[in-house]
Amino acid sequence: MAIYDFKGRNSDGRLVTGQLDASTQDGAVNQLLGRGITPVSIEPHVEELTLSDRISRSLNAGRVSSVELIMFCRQMHTISRAGIPLVKGLRGLSASIRNYAFQQALNDIVERLEAGVELSSAMRAHPKIFNNMIVSMVSVGENAGRLDVVFKQLSEYLERDHSTLKSIKTALRYPSFVLIAMTVAIAVINIYVIPAFAGLFEKFGAQLPLPTRILITVSDFFVNYWMYILLVLVAAVAWCLHYIKTPEGSRVWGQKKLRLIIVGDIIERASLARYARSFGLMLNAGLPLSNALELSARAIDNPYLGDKIRAIRAGVERGEGLYQTHLVSGMFTPLVLQMIAVGEESGQVDALLAEVASFYESEVEYDVKQLSDRIEPIMIVMLAGFVTIIALGIFLPMWDMYAIQK
The missing domain is CATH 1.20.81.30 (Type II secretion system (T2SS), domain F)
Structure with missing residues (x-):
């Protein structure tokens, strides 16, 4: 999935601008037409970074802190317990995360989920963020239908570990x-x-x-x-x-x-x-x-x-x-x-x-x-x-x- 900036006109002829997620540019056109908007221009979204954002991304070097992992597990517990689809929930989490490396990892996991891959297998592709214990626990939770319980246990474990260190x-x-x-x-x-x-x-x-x-x-x-x-x-x-x-x-x-x-x-x-x-x-x-x-x-x-x-x-x-x-x-x-x-x-x-x-x-x-x-x-x-x-x-x-x- 990619983000596109679009300009179009609605049924009243007024100019409408915004962004949408689509796998291809043709898919973005179909989405706009389905909303009753005639596209005028559709361009891939180019992210404009400030100097501070560029510095923080270069210094981060793909690291994800234990606090960010704890918050992720808590949010995944809430998403799983509420019955929100994983793709939708993870996409929302990705949009709210400021850590670029973590955000990119979640976007990759969403793409793998949309391709039919299990959550644990998608997380295993990012060993620097999700270690073997987290992946194995998620796999057990998927098979048992207890993802919400597993993510709650993981958040409590990571929080105690972080507090001790x-x-x-x-x-x-x-x-x-x-x-x-x-x-x-x-x-x-x-x-x-x-x-x-x-x-x-x-x-x-x-x-x-x-x-x-x-x-x-x-x-x-x-x-x-x-x-x-x-x-x-x-x-x-x-x-x-x-x-x-x-x-x-x-x-x-x-x-x-x-x-x-x-x-x-x-x-x-x-x-x-x-x-x-x-x-x-x-x-x-x-x-x-x-x-x-x-x-x-x-x-x-x-x-x-x-x-x-x-x-x-x-x-x-x-x-x-x-x-x-x-x-x-x-x-x-x-x-x-x-x-x-x-x-x-x-x-x-x-x-x-x-x-x-x-x-x-x-x-x-x-x-x-x-x-x-x-x-x-x-x-x-x-x-x-x-x-x-x-x-x-x-x-x-x-x-x-x-x-x-x-």
Whole structure:
């Protein structure tokens, strides 16, 4: 389908202008004639973009935020529940979305639906926007006639996931700013402040204490080799980013970040909450156990934990129970394992997994609130150490020179 700008005259002979959707120009002519309008001109619509729109489209680079996905799922829940045809509903959503990449994806999905393709298959053509879990859930909803329920569950899942990640990022913002400020301060002091004091001390020819000699040596290294230091840092960061994107590197980083001081435990429980929530959600939607575990391994966004979940899937495929496979994985506490065992015995694994997810999410929420209180003492100690070293290095020789002069 394409958009056409038209000019025509109605039955009274008055000039009428507007836009319409049609697959071809001839189709647009037939639509106008059906409305009693004699077409004068029909031209393909050319979108006029402002400079800000062009900049935003170039910066977006095909990305769709989690908030936009949440709103999409909510709106699709409303459309499905109200019984509005999918083509009509998606066309309306596309017209109201400002994200160009998302808008184009929805237009493509509409065209595929009009060609007879199922919604899940049309969404699978856009893996950067709709991941495997979303596509599989939609497929189950189509087959069961429960699209409205599935989209509601997806919106709730994405909203909880977004809220948890946002809380962690918010808690880490303050220490990140402090570390950046300390790095800038160290660079400025080493490049500008210490060399000035070094020249002053050299004029007096005094014997400098050890802390001062260390500071001057470090400062000279910064001043003389700053370009090489910068190149090494840039190369190291580039290599680390490249390594993390490799299969081996992503698994190593997935394991290492679970062992980070203070935040590692929070990241692990947030990942396990995502696993429990997504696994229970897919079981509730009716996905086979093996498929649900595989999709949960992808949804957890940690290749190291993903391998453990795939080991759970392998155990289930061998005929082992959920409790035994989860126990062998070593990822869960005894309380959580007990809840999984009860769910397996009662046939309500999905409901118990939702309880597990809520348990982990409440723990993460509490720890995130306490994160600043746990990080602040470390920041204070680091700042105190930094100030003490600078003060000793600068003031000790001044005191020595003052004592000599007396």
